[in-house]
Amino acid sequence: MKTGKKKIWISGILLCLLSIQNIKAQSLSGTTWNVTVPAISAKPYNFIFGDTGNKGNVLMPDSKLANFTWSEDGKGNWSITLEQFINGVKKIETFYGKITGSIGSGFYANTADRKNLKPLTMTKKQ
Numbered sequence: 001m002k003t004g005k006k007k008i009w010i011s012g013i014l015l016c017l018l019s020i021q022n023i024k025a026q027s028l029s030g031t032t033w034n035v036t037v038p039a040i041s042a043k044p045y046n047f048i049f050g051d052t053g054n055k056g057n058v059l060m061p062d063s064k065l066a067n068f069t070w071s072e073d074g075k076g077n078w079s080i081t082l083e084q085f086i087n088g089v090k091k092i093e094t095f096y097g098k099i100t101g102s103i104g105s106g107f108y109a110n111t112a113d114r115k116n117l118k119p120l121t122m123t124k125k126q
Contacts (some may be wrong), residue, residue, distance in 0.1 A: 027072065027074065028049040028070060028072055028078055028099070029049055029050070029051055029052075030049060030050070030051040031049050031124060031125075032046065032047065032048045032049070032124070032125040033046075033047045033049070033104070033122050033123065033124050033125065034046055034047075034122070034123050034125060035047055035080075035095060035120055035121070035122045036120060036121050036122075037095075037108045037118050037119075037120045038118075038119070038120075038121075039108075039118040039119075040061065040108070040118065041061035041062075043061035044061065045058050045059070045060055045061060045095075046058060046059040046125075047068065047070075047080065049070060054069050054070050054071055055067060055068070055069055055070075056068055056069075056070060058082060066082060066084055068080055068081060068082040068083075069081050076098045076099045076100055076104075077096075077097075077098050078096065078097065078098070078099060078104070078106075079094065079095070079096040080094070080095040080096070081093075081094055082094075082095070090111070091110065091111055091112070092110065092111045093108065093109070093110045093111075094108070094109050094110070095107075095108050095120060097120065097122065099122060099124075101124075102123065102124035103121070103122065103123055103124070104121070104122030104123075105119070105120065105121055105122065106119075106120050106122065107119060107120060108120050
């Protein structure tokens with residue numbers, strides 16, 4: 001009987017560790033993703049997420065570099081905010097959605113047209 005309880009206990013620990021690994025696999029931290037908003041450009045935004053904090057760098061479809069902030073809930077839901085000044089006017093672009101494994105989907109909005117959400121796709125770079 002003791003052996004049976006020990007096996008159940010060890011199985012429970014292994015399941016717990018696998019669950020933790022699965023949650024961590026959904027993290028954007030330290031990864032690079034291509035985000036494509038077809039309504040804007042066929043070329044993707046190339047987001048590079050920092051290992052620590054909630055900041056990163058992005059190569060935009062027009063080949064300009066910019067900084068961004070991001071957040072996630074550890075369950076695959078994410079949000080990215082990209083703020084820029086263009087000709088003295090602040091432009092905010094917001095990307096949000098959900099990742100599952102190495103793909104994701106969501107929506108894009110900007111300050112000029114916040115109510116007109118544009119669909120996006122997201123793929124993890126290897």
